[in-house]
């Protein structure tokens with residue numbers, strides 16, 4: 001089985017080569033992203049393997065079908081870059097629903113601690129033998145309230161980590177998880193209450209029509225002054241212009257972003273020798289209380305192994321049995337796994 005692997009990075013190859021070789025799947029690595037201009041590279045392959053910033057829109061799906069390709073294997077959990085409605089009945093879409101919720105949740109806490117304890121500033125100062133503490137005052141997390149939006153796999157691990165810090169947790173989910181609430185320690189509340197009461201807000205829900213720009217000017221108005229916004233989920237959950245305005249007005253105390261709405265042409269690449277065209281991102285990065293990482297929350301050895309293993313199993317299962325438990329299906333609401341191929 002030959003798979004065209006788009007947006008390939010050096011750190012992808014060892015685990016995909018190893019699991020692929022074990023199961024008779026060979027990957028041809030293309031550094032370019034999949035889009036309308038590059039889709040013809042998939043000619044002659046049995047399937048394509050894509051990541052978060054590859055484009056799987058209607059023209060790409062139609063062209064893949066024209067090339068006789070029956071399967072798109074996402075090597076990530078989110079699938080907002082796939083036109084699921086258009087894919088229905090034409091091409092099968094497989095994903096890796098979970099690879100390491102710990103990787104993302106732990107990175108979220110790393111960003112929060114870095115931001116509020118100014119570790120990023122201290123690191124640079126001490127490299128220059130500047131041991132002054134001025135401007136490095138942080139605050140305790142113990143006793144603070146964190147609002148967690150999305151209590152799925154990652155949100156729940158993040159809640160556990162926050163519990164360890166002695167934080168009070170307010171949660172919101174469209175589909176609350178039974179058994180998560182713990183009296184006053186962990187409570188599901190309305191979004192409005194979460195915005196009004198939280199010192200820190202962390203986003204762990206998927207990007208959908210409902211959640212697009214969930215953090216915007218109006219919702220920031222409902223927040224406490226000095227609120228810390230954490231986004232390690234998807235960029236477009238946050239209206240970045242409104243966030244910048246909130247930072248300039250001092251309403252937002254800090255923001256930690258592993259994702260950004262317009263990240264697809266920038267993140268994962270070395271742009272250090274280029275003029276930054278995106279003024280909004282440049283302005284956000286220039287702020288002392290904003291930390292941006294380049295969609296790296298998933299990037300642990302454990303997660304890379306799990307991603308490769310599950311992707312290869314998905315492909316093998318699909319080609320051998322036409323069934324894959326990790327197939328996505330638009331008919332089943334576009335967001336839930338289903339018994340898939342039956343729906344086609």
Ligand code: NAI
Nearest residue numbers: 078150151152153154173174175205206210232233297298
């Ligand atoms: P999950 O599917 O286990 O949990 C998502 C939760 O969001 C579910 O409980 C669901 O009910 C809830 N939800 C759905 N619609 C909602 C709405 N309108 N409002 C509030 N909650 C809603 O997903 P998981 O594994 O926890 O991942 C969460 C997100 O993290 C993914 O959608 C993905 O975008 C992002 N992610 C980011 C990574 C990174 O490297 N930065 C890596 C992996 C995932």
